[in-house]
Amino acid sequence: MVENNVNVYKRKPPWVVILKRFLANKMGVVGTVLIVCLVIVALFAPLLEPYSYKEQNIEISNEPPSLSHIMGTDDFGRDLLSRTIRGARISFVVGVLSVLISVVIGVVIGSIAGFYGGMIDLVLTTIADLTWSMPAILIALLLVAIIGAGLESVVIAIGLSYWAQYARLVRGQILSLKSAVFIEATKSLGASDFVILFKHLLPNSLSPVIVAATIGIGNAIVLEATLGFLGMGAQPPTPSWGAMMSNGTAYLFISPWMIIFPGLAMMITVLGFNLFGDALIDIMDVKNKESI
Amino acid sequence: MGKLIEVKDLAVSFDVKGGLLLRTIGTVTAVNNVSFSINTGEILGVVGESGCGKSTLARLILRLIEPNRGSVEFNGTDILKMSKKQLRLQRRHMQMVFQDPYSAMDPRYTIFRSLSEPYQIQGVKLDGEDRHQKIVDLLELVGLSSEHGYAYPHELSGGQKQRADIARALSLNPEFIILDEPTAALDVSVQAQIIKLLEGLRERLKLTFLFISHDLSLVSYFCDRVIVMYLGSIVEIVDADLIGETACHPYTRALIASIFETVPEQKNTQASLEGEVPSPFNLPPGCVFSSRCKFVQPLCHEQTPVLEETPDGGQVACHFPLHEIS
Amino acid sequence: MPILEVNDLHVEFIVDKKKIRPLERVSLEMNSGEVLGMVGETGSGKSLTAHAIMGLTSLVGGEIGGSVTFEGKDLLVLSEKEMQSIRGSQIAFIPQNPMTSLDPVYRVGDQIVEGLCKQVKIGKQQAKQQVIDLMGKLRIPKAKQVFQQYPHQLSGGLKQRIVIAMGLCAHPKILIADEPTTALDVTVQAQIMLLFKEMTMARNISLFLITHDLGVIAQVCDKVAVMYAGNMVEFGRIGEVFSSPRHPYTKALLQCIPRIGMEKGSLAAISGNVPSVDTYPSGCRYHPRCSRADSLCKKTIPTLLKIEGDSRVACHHYLDNKD
Numbered sequence: 001m002v003e004n005n006v007n008v009y010k011r012k013p014p015w016v017v018i019l020k021r022f023l024a025n026k027m028g029v030v031g032t033v034l035i036v037c038l039v040i041v042a043l044f045a046p047l048l049e050p051y052s053y054k055e056q057n058i059e060i061s062n063e064p065p066s067l068s069h070i071m072g073t074d075d076f077g078r079d080l081l082s083r084t085i086r087g088a089r090i091s092f093v094v095g096v097l098s099v100l101i102s103v104v105i106g107v108v109i110g111s112i113a114g115f116y117g118g119m120i121d122l123v124l125t126t127i128a129d130l131t132w133s134m135p136a137i138l139i140a141l142l143l144v145a146i147i148g149a150g151l152e153s154v155v156i157a158i159g160l161s162y163w164a165q166y167a168r169l170v171r172g173q174i175l176s177l178k179s180a181v182f183i184e185a186t187k188s189l190g191a192s193d194f195v196i197l198f199k200h201l202l203p204n205s206l207s208p209v210i211v212a213a214t215i216g217i218g219n220a221i222v223l224e225a226t227l228g229f230l231g232m233g234a235q236p237p238t239p240s241w242g243a244m245m246s247n248g249t250a251y252l253f254i255s256p257w258m259i260i261f262p263g264l265a266m267m268i269t270v271l272g273f274n275l276f277g278d279a280l281i282d283i284m285d286v287k288n289k290e291s292i
Numbered sequence: 293m294g295k296l297i298e299v300k301d302l303a304v305s306f307d308v309k310g311g312l313l314l315r316t317i318g319t320v321t322a323v324n325n326v327s328f329s330i331n332t333g334e335i336l337g338v339v340g341e342s343g344c345g346k347s348t349l350a351r352l353i354l355r356l357i358e359p360n361r362g363s364v365e366f367n368g369t370d371i372l373k374m375s376k377k378q379l380r381l382q383r384r385h386m387q388m389v390f391q392d393p394y395s396a397m398d399p400r401y402t403i404f405r406s407l408s409e410p411y412q413i414q415g416v417k418l419d420g421e422d423r424h425q426k427i428v429d430l431l432e433l434v435g436l437s438s439e440h441g442y443a444y445p446h447e448l449s450g451g452q453k454q455r456a457d458i459a460r461a462l463s464l465n466p467e468f469i470i471l472d473e474p475t476a477a478l479d480v481s482v483q484a485q486i487i488k489l490l491e492g493l494r495e496r497l498k499l500t501f502l503f504i505s506h507d508l509s510l511v512s513y514f515c516d517r518v519i520v521m522y523l524g525s526i527v528e529i530v531d532a533d534l535i536g537e538t539a540c541h542p543y544t545r546a547l548i549a550s551i552f553e554t555v556p557e558q559k560n561t562q563a564s565l566e567g568e569v570p571s572p573f574n575l576p577p578g579c580v581f582s583s584r585c586k587f588v589q590p591l592c593h594e595q596t597p598v599l600e601e602t603p604d605g606g607q608v609a610c611h612f613p614l615h616e617i618s
Numbered sequence: 619m620p621i622l623e624v625n626d627l628h629v630e631f632i633v634d635k636k637k638i639r640p641l642e643r644v645s646l647e648m649n650s651g652e653v654l655g656m657v658g659e660t661g662s663g664k665s666l667t668a669h670a671i672m673g674l675t676s677l678v679g680g681e682i683g684g685s686v687t688f689e690g691k692d693l694l695v696l697s698e699k700e701m702q703s704i705r706g707s708q709i710a711f712i713p714q715n716p717m718t719s720l721d722p723v724y725r726v727g728d729q730i731v732e733g734l735c736k737q738v739k740i741g742k743q744q745a746k747q748q749v750i751d752l753m754g755k756l757r758i759p760k761a762k763q764v765f766q767q768y769p770h771q772l773s774g775g776l777k778q779r780i781v782i783a784m785g786l787c788a789h790p791k792i793l794i795a796d797e798p799t800t801a802l803d804v805t806v807q808a809q810i811m812l813l814f815k816e817m818t819m820a821r822n823i824s825l826f827l828i829t830h831d832l833g834v835i836a837q838v839c840d841k842v843a844v845m846y847a848g849n850m851v852e853f854g855r856i857g858e859v860f861s862s863p864r865h866p867y868t869k870a871l872l873q874c875i876p877r878i879g880m881e882k883g884s885l886a887a888i889s890g891n892v893p894s895v896d897t898y899p900s901g902c903r904y905h906p907r908c909s910r911a912d913s914l915c916k917k918t919i920p921t922l923l924k925i926e927g928d929s930r931v932a933c934h935h936y937l938d939n940k941d
Contacts, residue, residue: 180395181390181391181392181395181396182395182396182397182398182399182406184356184390185388185390185396185397185457185460186398186409186413187356188354188356188383188387188388189383189387189409189410189413189414189460189464190379190380190381190383190384190413190414191409191413195413200398203400204398204399204400341803341804341805342803449891450660451891479659479660479830479892480659480830480832480871480874480875481659481870481871481874481887481888481892482659482891483874484874484875484885484886484887484888485887485888485889487876487885487887488885488887491883506803506804507804507876508804508878509875509876509877509878510876512876512878512879513876513877513878513880513882513885514876514882533879533882535878536878536879546805547804547805548878549808550804550805550807550808551804551833551878552808552811552831552833552834552836552837552838553833553836553837553877554832554833554836554860554872554875554877555836555860556836556837556856556857556860556861557857557861559837561808561811561812561833561837562808562812563805563808563809563812563813564805564808565805565808565809566809567759568773568774568775568776568803568806569803
């Protein structure tokens with residue numbers, strides 16, 4: 001009884017298809033390269049730094065870029081290149097950790113809200129909306145008041161400010177998928193809520209979250225820089241880019257390189273994440289359409 | 293040939309909440325006091341237009357939705373009274389093939405993986421090789437090959453996807469399968485293939501079907517008996533072969549008249565109904581069809597008719613069924 | 619002289635360096651006042667034909683060939699501006715899916731009036747009156763009130779009638795309707811389809827009806843064009859095509875359709891699947907599924923032959939009435 005099938009389908013594993021499409025997206029490749037550079041710099045910071053990032057040498061303070069100090073020195077005579085490199089590690093860690101916190105909180109709350117609906121959904125969504133409308137800076141100030149300033153506060157503050165968007169994304173996906181036929185089919189086979197949520201609903205909801213998280217890392221880095229600029233982030237001598245720029249404002253007309261280089265480094269990093277995220281969006285879009 | 297399934301007074305309605313305080317402002321009656329039985333080995337058809345409740349009825353019978361009242365007996369046991377554990381085991385006996393083949397499978401799973409799921413969920417212990425062979429057998433049973441097993445849903449055609457959905461429904465060896473508009477999204481030639489497949493499977497595996505469709509011609513061809521539903525109620529139950537001659541509810545006759553026959557010499561399609569199906573929100577008392585019926589009398593607005601036997605062996609819920617008028 | 623004459627219409631694209639022809643060998647005639655049906659399954663090219671005639675195909679990297687003659691003019695060589703003056707007023711088009719044809723932010727009455735005023739020199743007040751009259755004729759209850767409503771307030775059947783009103787209001791010579799009643803309940807379908815035919819006859823509009831439903835074609839049309847995988851395989855008067863189809867696909871298709879009173883088990887299926895655009899077989903596109911196919915069918919695409927009268931068939935071994 002086997003049907004004679006004229007339709008021959010092309011079967012390439014999905015990751016190969018995605019990889020191919022990604023490589024075709026030039027901006028995405030640029031973004032990836034930038035991110036990879038950041039990761040390498042962050043990982044191998046101690047090896048790459050020509051000088052110690054905290055070694056002070058008042059005699060050569062505020063020196064413009066030269067052969068021995070490619071990015072110049074700051075007001076304490078510390079090598080800016082080394083500090084900028086060390087700053088990459090901090091930005092990377094802050095970015096990734098805070099987004100991780102946001103994603104975990106957001107996915108959990110979003111899934112519960114979307115799956116159970118009703119009053120639970122109403123309550124959780126209201127909490128999410130409230131969190132979303134509070135500026136991260138205010139949350140950070142609160143936390144600093146409680147825990148004290150420093151990188152830990154910054155990471156937690158950013159993590160707690162931004163989870164709402166992931167919750168919304170997951171909730172939205174789950175709401176629309178809940179009534180999909182294959183979910184009903186799985187229910188009719190006798191599957192428990194747990195199986196449906198974890199084996200079907202969540203895996204199908206994660207792609208927008210991944211894309212948002214990628215761009216979120218860029219946002220987190222900028223936010224860390226803002227908080228650092230306001231003196232709430234990393235404490236001296238930890239060279240976060242934001243703190244470096246904050247420090248450098250006093251010397252804007254004397255040694256502007258104190259602001260320029262960390263600023264450039266941050267711009268390039270965030271650009272990298274944004275390009276990568278944009279490329280992901282394009283690819284996810286195409287993936288959902290059937291190929292000709 | 294005994295009764296495999298007996299449905300008694302099944303009903304479900306949904307409260308509609310509105311306003312600031314979310315108070316109940318009305319009810320949507322999805323299924324209203326439905327009673328009928330399905331004989332073992334029978335193909336029972338359910339036909340009706342939008343809002344008639346046929347899809348809701350299917351989900352009630354499988355207990356994917358909880359009714360407000362009524363009972364669904366499977367081989368004498370009321371499944372609505374079963375515990376969660378008993379119900380899960382019960383699901384092995386009753387399965388469903390769904391309407392939209394395009395989203396009936398998790399898009400991230402290969403067909404193989406989707407077909408292994410029933411075994412995993414039901415805790416059927418099968419080692420890798422046995423399971424693989426079982427699934428290959430299933431695929432062949434529905435006219436697919438193991439190659440199709442390695443594909444993802446979006447790589448298959450509509451007909452192939454529907455076959456895979458049927459394979460999944462068969463995997464636990466059920467006795468009873470509900471088919472909810474299984475061919476509505478398919479081309480007519482693919483529909484014919486699937487119907488032939490279902491004819492063969494029913495013979496071979498001794499299955500009982502509940503076949504839901506809006507297409508009266510298809511239902512009367514494929515099924516043994518036909519239930520006609522309108523706005524949540526059964527208006528008529530009639531023998532499929534004799535539907536043209538013996539149908540006596542005005543709505544059933546209107547459905548028959550609306551068919552576009554592929555016989556150009558008989559230009560007999562008539563639009564014998566005015567207007568559209570009213571909303572099931574806050575249904576007025578009396579017969580559900582009274583607002584559009586050409587033969588309506590004052591009694592129809594006051595008293596809801598009940599299903600009664602007709603001389604031809606069917607059942608009709610009408611105060612003035614057509615065989616008594618002429 | 620026929621009001622519309624299509625000769626060897628074809629559409630070609632180049633995708634991934636391969637030439638694909640999702641539509642070819644379409645030749646038909648439509649006389650004034652006739653109802654012409656075009657029937658086919660998914661991928662048959664029927665919608666594409668309508669879009670090609672209307673000049674609405676988005677031709678990035680493709681070309682349309684052949685000729686579409688309307689009242690002596692070849693539409694395919696006209697400029698976009700010239701086509702715009704023909705669309706709506708001379709040849710109107712009702713696309714699939716009424717739900718998306720209506721703009722959700724404007725009242726439905728205004729949408730019809732806007733279309734009418736663009737196509738015909740007429741004042742707004744007069745247009746409004748004409749539209750309300752037309753809505754009444756289409757049996758839209760309380761037409762004046764419905765005129766003021768927004769699309770989301772109307773049921774599917776009402777929306778469909780509004781879209782039909784948009785097509786009819788400028789009294790076009792030809793109305794092309796693409797699946798005008800899918801997604802509607804069967805009883806509503808019957809109402810609208812019959813009404814549609816009545817209206818077009820009354821206004822002497824030639825109707826080009828595209829559908830997958832052979833039943834509708836049999837009851838409503840005078841002639842039919844059968845499409846398969848981008849080719850026209852048969853064309854002729856309804857009575858002939860339905861009682862003695864010449865192309866094996868037409869015959870097989872008719873046997874696929876269930877009817878009330880049909881003997882159980884007698885439904886016949888066509889084996890195989892409709893080929894997709896990038897996997898058309900060589901020669902006749904139907905040959906892998908045809909019981910009459912031979913090596914000739916595999917090698918050469920059959921041309922559309924004129925048989926007696928209006929009938930045409932594209933088959934090397936077409937069925938004769940004497941078979």
